[in-house]
Amino acid sequence: NILLFFIINMKSTVIACSNIAFVKYWGKLDKSKNIAMNSSISMTLDENLSTKTTVEFSKEFKEDILILNNEKYSDNKLLRVSNFLDIIRQKAKVDLFAKVISINSFPTGTGIASSASGFSALAAASTKALGLTLTNEELADYARLGSGSASRSIFGGFVLWDSEHCHQIKDEKHWDKLRDIIVIVSSVEKKISSRAGMKKTVDTSTKYKQRLTKVGKTIEVVQNAIIKKDFETLAINIMKDSDNMHECMFDTEPSLVYLNDTSNKIKEVVNKLNKNKIIAAYSFDAGPNAHIITRQENVELITRELLKIFGVQVVVSKPGQGIKYSDDHLF
Numbered sequence: 001n002i003l004l005f006f007i008i009n010m011k012s013t014v015i016a017c018s019n020i021a022f023v024k025y026w027g028k029l030d031k032s033k034n035i036a037m038n039s040s041i042s043m044t045l046d047e048n049l050s051t052k053t054t055v056e057f058s059k060e061f062k063e064d065i066l067i068l069n070n071e072k073y074s075d076n077k078l079l080r081v082s083n084f085l086d087i088i089r090q091k092a093k094v095d096l097f098a099k100v101i102s103i104n105s106f107p108t109g110t111g112i113a114s115s116a117s118g119f120s121a122l123a124a125a126s127t128k129a130l131g132l133t134l135t136n137e138e139l140a141d142y143a144r145l146g147s148g149s150a151s152r153s154i155f156g157g158f159v160l161w162d163s164e165h166c167h168q169i170k171d172e173k174h175w176d177k178l179r180d181i182i183v184i185v186s187s188v189e190k191k192i193s194s195r196a197g198m199k200k201t202v203d204t205s206t207k208y209k210q211r212l213t214k215v216g217k218t219i220e221v222v223q224n225a226i227i228k229k230d231f232e233t234l235a236i237n238i239m240k241d242s243d244n245m246h247e248c249m250f251d252t253e254p255s256l257v258y259l260n261d262t263s264n265k266i267k268e269v270v271n272k273l274n275k276n277k278i279i280a281a282y283s284f285d286a287g288p289n290a291h292i293i294t295r296q297e298n299v300e301l302i303t304r305e306l307l308k309i310f311g312v313q314v315v316v317s318k319p320g321q322g323i324k325y326s327d328d329h330l331f
């Protein structure tokens with residue numbers, strides 16, 4: 001370890017972005033390896049929805065330290081980070097504690113998947129700090145152990161998580177006119193985490209069993225729509241898959257309801273805009289915030305309509321780049 005200390009710089013900083021799943025991950029086949037019940041497809045978002053993380057390992061630290069958005073954590077959040085770092089420490093054969101400082105560009109716990117950007121940044125920064133050289137595919141496998149959706153955020157553009165490993169379908173330049181209008185309805189932390197919620201759905205929902213028989217076909221259709229840039233097919237299937245996941249959530253015992261009245265108003269607005277021609281798709285994760293997928297040319301019109309709903313804020317994202325290493329450390 002002493003030798004290691006001299007030959008590598010044990011500090012690294014990474015910016016990772018969130019992602020929006022067009023076909024959703026909701027349920028685990030293997031909890032310890034974080035293997036999903038079904039494949040999922042996502043678009044990585046840009047730096048408007050990102051996490052910047054600096055990790056340093058040092059013999060000066062007597063325990064792991066986690067500072068997230070300027071607040072020091074010593075609860076479950078720290079435990080989850082420490083457990084993840086244990087895997088990386090074991091791989092690198094290092095037993096030093098780490099200091100982790102992380103800043104999100106958006107409010108945590110709102111269903112805009114802070115765990116996706118958070119754990120992909122942590123995976124990339126911690127492995128780099130310990131001098132591990134990994135391919136993005138290998139890095140995604142580590143990120144997955146922190147959080148399932150984080151594995152997809154390692155890559156830019158359009159990503160397939162085949163329930164175990166991740167692959168890029170197309171990079172961010174492939175469909176650079178595609179946009180995600182994120183409608184922030186509430187920045188309050190959600191009551192039931194995705195992790196706990198999906199376990200309940202797997203255990204109790206019969207609709208979920210039906211979902212699993214159909215989602216393979218949806219994956220194929222959505223992947224082809226991305227490759228061909230077929231917006232209408234993409235939009236129809238994004239909405240169907242989001243609705244189907246939320247039906248399974250509702251079918252869970254006890255019922256999981258993540259959308260609120262404002263979310264439902266957003267759905268109405270999108271349905272109205274789509275009356276003559278499909279120009280937008282709504283997608284909701286485990287929270288009330290909406291993602292509206294559209295083409296650049298329609299962003300202005302759609303945003304204008306959405307902002308008529310009281311109290312909402314919007315952030316617009318392009319297809320993003322995936323993880324980025326930086327020399328501009330947070331400490």
Ligand code: 2P0
Nearest residue numbers: 021024025147148149194195285286
């Ligand atoms: C997704 N979500 O595909 C789905 C849609 C939420 C709804 O991935 O337990 O935080 O850490 O693997 O990745 C959120 O679940 O769960 C999620 P863990 P994660 O984006």
